Amino acid sequence: MIGRLHGQLLEKQPPALLLEVHGVGYEIEAPMSTFYSLPAAGEAVTLYTHLSVKEDAHHLYGFLTRLERSLFRSLIRVNGVGPKLALTLLSGMSVDELIHAIQQQDAAGLTRLPGVGRKTAQRLVIELKDGLSDLGAGGGPRTDGQRASPVTGQGDASSDAIAALVALGYRPAEASRLVSGVDSGGRPSEEIIRLALQNTVR
Numbered sequence: 001m002i003g004r005l006h007g008q009l010l011e012k013q014p015p016a017l018l019l020e021v022h023g024v025g026y027e028i029e030a031p032m033s034t035f036y037s038l039p040a041a042g043e044a045v046t047l048y049t050h051l052s053v054k055e056d057a058h059h060l061y062g063f064l065t066r067l068e069r070s071l072f073r074s075l076i077r078v079n080g081v082g083p084k085l086a087l088t089l090l091s092g093m094s095v096d097e098l099i100h101a102i103q104q105q106d107a108a109g110l111t112r113l114p115g116v117g118r119k120t121a122q123r124l125v126i127e128l129k130d131g132l133s134d135l136g137a138g139g140g141p142r143t144d145g146q147r148a149s150p151v152t153g154q155g156d157a158s159s160d161a162i163a164a165l166v167a168l169g170y171r172p173a174e175a176s177r178l179v180s181g182v183d184s185g186g187r188p189s190e191e192i193i194r195l196a197l198q199n200t201v202r
Contacts, residue, residue: 002060006046012038014164014193015087017062019047028062029083031072031090032168032197035190037064052083059083068095071132078120078127085115088169092197102128114169160189161196 007021014035019026039045047062048069061083063069075086089098092113101109107121158179165175178196
C-alpha cells in the first residue's frame with residue numbers, strides 16, 4: 001500500500017495530477033478540495049494517498065490532509081459509492097460541509113451533487129452519520145475566497161474547467177452551463193471550478 005508521497009508537482013489538470021518522486025512519475029487523482037490548495041507546478045508537495053487495486057487497473061488517489069483521506073475511505077465503504085463518486089462529493093463540498101451535511105442528515109443537500117440520487121444520499125446519511133464523529137471538522141483545506149494556483153496544460157481555462165467537471169461526473173451540457181455562469185476573465189481553471197461548484201450547492 002502506498003500511503004504517502006513527497007515529490008515535485010509536474011502537472012495538474014483537475015482531477016488528475018502528475019507527481020515526480022525520485023525520477024518516477026505518479027499519476028494521481030485528487031478531489032478539488034485538494035486542488036484548491038496545491039502549490040504551483042514545479043514546487044514540492046506531500047500527499048497522503050490511497051491505492052485502489054482492481055483486476056484491470058491500479059488507481060492512486062491523493063489528498064493534502066489525513067482528514068480528506070479518512071473521509072474518502074469512509075465514503076467508499078458505503079454501498080454504491082465508488083472512488084469516482086467519492087471524489088465528486090469531496091469536490092462539490094468542502095470537507096467540513098460534507099461532514100456537517102451527513103451528520104445533520106441533509107440528504108437533500110447531498111442530492112444536489114452529480115451522481116448522488118436520493119437512495120445514495122440516504123445510505124450516506126444512515127451509514128456514516130455516527131461514524132464520522134471521530135473525524136471531527138476543521139483541518140480540510142478551505143475553499144472560500146482561496147486563490148488557486150495556475151493549472152498547467154493546454155487549452156483555455158474555461159475549457160479545462162468544463163473537462164474537469166465532466167470528469168467529476170457532470171454531464172457536458174451541465175458542465176458548460178455551470179462554467180458559463182462564472183465570470184472567467186483572467187481566472188485560472190481551478191478558480192472557475194470552485195465558483196461553478198459553489199453555485200450547485202446554494
